[in-house]
Amino acid sequence: MMKDQVLLLFSGIACAFGAWAFWHYLDADAVVALTTLALVAAVADNLRLRRKLRETERRG
Numbered sequence: 001m002m003k004d005q006v007l008l009l010f011s012g013i014a015c016a017f018g019a020w021a022f023w024h025y026l027d028a029d030a031v032v033a034l035t036t037l038a039l040v041a042a043v044a045d046n047l048r049l050r051r052k053l054r055e056t057e058r059r060g
Contacts, residue, residue: 023030 022033026033
């Protein structure tokens, strides 16, 4: 139980530090980085869904 609490606290601290570092070092470019990441994720999901649709059409 205590080990889980310590690991959870460490995870929270690591995430907070990562968020601070992201915004601190990227500054104004952080929004561009997040937008680019969202665009890449949308394109990857679109490609995955198109592939799945092609497989479904072949079966049906």
